[in-house]
Amino acid sequence: MKDYQTLLNRLEASGNLRTLPEVVHRGKFIEKDGNRMLNLSSNDYLGLAANWQLQDTFLEELKKSHLPLSATSSRLLTGNYAVYSEFEKILADAFRREAALLFNSGYHANIGILPALADKNTLLLADKLVHASLIDGILLSGAPFIRYRHNDYDHLETLLARNTGTYEQIIIITESIFSMDGDIADLRQLVTLKKQYPDILLYVDEAHAIGVRGPNGLGIAEEQGCIADIDLLVGTFGKALASMGAYVVCSRLLRNYLINTMRPLIFSTALPPAQIAWSKFLFIRLHQLQPQRNQLARISQTLRDCLAGKGGEISESHIIPFITEENDTTIQQAIRLQRKGFYCLPVRPPTVPKGTSRIRFSLTATITDEEIRELITVLQNN
Numbered sequence: 212m213k214d215y216q217t218l219l220n221r222l223e224a225s226g227n228l229r230t231l232p233e234v235v236h237r238g239k240f241i242e243k244d245g246n247r248m249l250n251l252s253s254n255d256y257l258g259l260a261a262n263w264q265l266q267d268t269f270l271e272e273l274k275k276s277h278l279p280l281s282a283t284s285s286r287l288l289t290g291n292y293a294v295y296s297e298f299e300k301i302l303a304d305a306f307r308r309e310a311a312l313l314f315n316s317g318y319h320a321n322i323g324i325l326p327a328l329a330d331k332n333t334l335l336l337a338d339k340l341v342h343a344s345l346i347d348g349i350l351l352s353g354a355p356f357i358r359y360r361h362n363d364y365d366h367l368e369t370l371l372a373r374n375t376g377t378y379e380q381i382i383i384i385t386e387s388i389f390s391m392d393g394d395i396a397d398l399r400q401l402v403t404l405k406k407q408y409p410d411i412l413l414y415v416d417e418a419h420a421i422g423v424r425g426p427n428g429l430g431i432a433e434e435q436g437c438i439a440d441i442d443l444l445v446g447t448f449g450k451a452l453a454s455m456g457a458y459v460v461c462s463r464l465l466r467n468y469l470i471n472t473m474r475p476l477i478f479s480t481a482l483p484p485a486q487i488a489w490s491k492f493l494f495i496r497l498h499q500l501q502p503q504r505n506q507l508a509r510i511s512q513t514l515r516d517c518l519a520g521k522g523g524e525i526s527e528s529h530i531i532p533f534i535t536e537e538n539d540t541t542i543q544q545a546i547r548l549q550r551k552g553f554y555c556l557p558v559r560p561p562t563v564p565k566g567t568s569r570i571r572f573s574l575t576a577t578i579t580d581e582e583i584r585e586l587i588t589v590l591q592n593n
């Protein structure tokens with residue numbers, strides 16, 4: 212039998228053992244071992260998960276609606292409540308596209324869509340830094356794939372030129388805001404490339420951008436004005452939208468095809484109708500949340516400026532790396548910042564490339580200018 216204990220011991224010895232942190236949430240603060248800290252590792256980018264007023268309003272609505280807390284079945288069997296289709300219509304209309312389809316999570320979306328659409332006659336070209344869920348989807352599809360250098364569209368174009376005509380189709384896969392560096396894909400340039408070659412689909416994951424960017428909070432595709440040209444626009448409700456689940460915005464044809472072929476959609480119980488109602492409740496309010504987006508943009512700029520030369524210059528968003536290179540220094544920094552009341556976490560290889568260990572700041576709109584100034588003081592008095 213495999214000796215799992217020895218394998219765990221090895222992880223511990225190399226400082227890579229993962230455990231589930233015991234933390235208590237207090238709005239934008241986190242308490243751990245009695246220490247109260249400002250949460251600088253949250254995906255609650257707009258502060259909606261800690262907004263009790265919104266939750267109370269929703270819960271009152273929910274009580275009257277009697278929407279169940281379980282679908283008890285896949286949507287393809289008996290689990291298809293009206294609230295799913297209503298929300299999909301709202302999503303398609305907001306993005307001004309033909310169709311949208313809901314999934315149980317961003318992870319389900321990314322491991323399900325690519326295997327449904329791609330086979331050995333499809334070439335997948337993915338940015339080197341795409342999220343683990345996309346990598347898993349690529350591997351599950353069994354399709355040939357090449358990872359192009361991060362945001363390097365010359366490299367991508369070389370690959371397109373070399374492979375066009377050899378395959379039935381090529382799918383270009385990218386995130387919009389990247390999880391670890393907080394930098395941003397040039398979606399317009401990707402659209403231009405897509406139009407220069409035949410038989411190309413563009414797949415964009417907006418997990419970190421939905422709610423946070425664009426004049427109506429619809430993401431980087433909205434900000435860059437290219438929603439209409441992205442074949443598969445994916446986003447999740449688990450981050451800025453303070454809920455659970457995910458969507459793809461696409462053509463009616465692709466939606467119908469996914470309904471027929473996408474295994475995580477077909478073979479898993481749909482999200483609770485009550486959960487869908489909560490996602491919908493927040494989504495239809497997104498356009499009103501410009502003050503939150505502005506605050507997030509302002510404090511992010513301040514922290515990026517402070518960390519210029521140490522990773523801050525790489526970021527173009529509310530996700531800001533502070534690169535310290537050595538694993539040990541990163542861990543020491545994280546411990547020091549936590550002692551000073553700032554909850555931030557070290558990120559080490561293999562999650563990021565060797566020599567780029569970092570603290571990954573992930574800011575939220577409820578953080579004040581004052582709190583960011585205090586953080587900067589601590590960072591500068593190293």
Ligand SMILES: *Cc1c(COP(=O)(O)O)cnc(C)c1O
Pocket residue numbers: 316317318319321342344386390416418419447448449456457
């Ligand atoms: C978080 C994340 C996902 C997964 O979304 P969930 O809804 O949490 O499963 C997918 N892609 C990216 C880029 C992410 O950051």
